Amino acid sequence: MKRIILRAFAGILLLAILFVGFIAFRFNALATQNYLSPQFTIAADVSSADIALGHRIYAVRAGCIDCHGEDASGVLIMENGPMGKIHGANLTPYNLKDWSDEEIATAIRYGIHKSGRSLRFMPSFDYTAMSKGDIAALVAYLRTLDSVEKPLQENSYGPIARMLSSFGKMPVMFPAAIIDPAAGFAEKPKEGPTAEFGRYLASSCVGCHGEDMAGGPIPGGDPSWPEAGNSRLGSNPIWTKESFAHMISTGISPTTGQAIRAPMPVALLKQFNEDEVTALWEYLKTLD
Known part of the structure; x- marks a missing residue:
């Protein structure tokens, strides 16, 4: 009986080790995967964009302010042991001065960092229906912000967040993994009570x-x-x-x-x- 119990325990332990190993492997694979960035130009749209509209998208319609703050320097989004500690990124020129308009737009629309890897904890899937004009307005607004000298805060991801994202149950963790890079920008209907x-x-x-x-x-x-x-x-x-x-x-x-x-x-x-x-x-x- 003792031998049976030991074998059962060893089997359970082995399964646990394999499971943890799979989670570590899968999470790292998603974190290091490179994505082909869509090719488009938006600089001309940004230069002529409605900055007031961009501010409204940032502060009201798209809810960017909830994760990035009023000054866009980033705020604490979540602090929960099993899920982790997650901050919004600094979107002021302090962090984005070396990003092109297209790179910022790609991050918003497709969830892809300028490095080619997926952004983390970015709800880009919420913005796949956003028009090119609205994204240009948002980029134009970000370009007007004062630079806030605030280094990117280090995020930590707990075991539950790693497990959920590894099994595709936490799409916000690696948005580029679920967004079609071949999809273009949506058309925006006329604004009105419709x-x-x-x-x-x-x-x-x-x-x-x-x-x-x-x-x-x-x-x-x-x-x-x-x-x-x-x-x-x-x-x-x-x-x-x-x-x-x-x-x-x-x-x-x-x-x-x-x-x-x-x-x-x-x-x-x-x-x-x-x-x-x-x-x-x-x-x-x-x-x-």
Whole structure:
């Protein structure tokens, strides 16, 4: 019996060692893989871009401010032992002065660093539907920022983050691995209170709410975060244009009567203008 127990223990130990070894190998492979950067030019678009629009995309529509901060020098995103300690990058000229407009745009749209490797913990999949003009405006805005002398903070990745990303369950860790480099820039519909523009705005919500906007556990999120809500509002009588607008302006859910918790960007949503709120509603109400 003792020999059987020892053999079973040895077998379990061997499996554990193999599993840990696979995670280490797979994570390192993803971290060191080089990706072919798409070839395009955007400098001319950047030089003529609407900087005010770029600021709005950064601070409100795309939510860049949540990870990179008001001055774009980077903030602490997550500190959780099993997941790790993760900071947003410094996007001021201190860090990006040697990056071309195309390299910055590639990082935003495709998740590829100028080195050819994937960015880490960058939700580029939220921006695959962003138009070339909007990305140019965002790059133009970043070019206007004051340089903040703040070296890139060292990130650490815990065992759960390494395991999830190794099995493709944490897409935000290596976004370049899941984004088609052959896909071009999307077309932007005319801005206005329409479902078409609402769909365009909602494209930056898919990282948490899913491509079908049905919500659920947030892939790669802090375990303390609540599940993303179901944003398919068409068949839920609780949701009306008025209750939706009230939720956006107050951060109070009409379904629970409670304040909506992070990581829902409540502070950013409160800055949406009437057309943006209406556009989102017109789109989400089409989803049953």
